[in-house]
Amino acid sequence: MKKIIDYVLGSLYLLYFGLVLVIFHPIQMVCFHLFGRRVHQKSVHVLNGFLLHGLYILGTRLGFQAKATLPTDRPVIFIANHQSMFDIVGMIWFLRKNFPLFVSKKELAKGIPSISYNLQKSGAALIDRQDGKQAIMEIARLAKLIEETKFSAAIFPEGTRSRTGAL
Structure with missing residues (x-):
């Protein structure tokens, strides 16, 4: 019975996830072209807020703990293990005051509503x-x-994250 419930809830979340990405794609375009990079980044934070709150569909409860206050007056490089599709959403939300730009494989910059657009326009390093x-040249850029920013x-x-979550 639990597997059936998990399947139904997971399917609902994937539908919600896709719908949010499709809705926010034109919003990101307007924000970037009319208002610039900073407003575009704010739209990405709102997008991630919706995605994060959508995890409640799965019954997921998230919490964030920081052992220290993160500086917002200077750039920081954040390094994390990639365990699932949820960690990026949580990371962007938790670090939204730091405006993180991602180092990403170039394949993600094509064909995924909102995500590809954000990677292309945010200044992310597409390797x-x-x-x-x-x-190396892309990371230097x-x-x-x-x-500058x-x-x-x-x-x-x-x-690439592993299928089992093992490192």
Whole structure:
């Protein structure tokens, strides 16, 4: 019975997730083209707020604990393990005052409503995992952007998450 409930709730969340991404795609476009990068980032934070609150559909309860107050007056590089599709949503929400720009595989910058647009327009480093030279140049570009904007960076250094969650 639990598997059936999990399947139904999971399907509802995926439907909700997709709908939110499709709705926020044009909102992000308007924010970026009419108001610039900072307002676009704010729209991404609202998008992630909706996605995070949607986890209640699954019965998920999230909490965040910081052992120290994170600085917002200077860029910070955040490094995390990538365990599931939920960790990025939570990370963006928790770090929203730091405006994290992600180091991401370039494949995610195509064809995913809202997510691809955000990666393309935010200044994220879109790396080709088969081309180390391109990856280094892209991360150097991100470093320069962070220096100019005072945004932060976020990276999941192990790359693709594992199917089992094991590291």
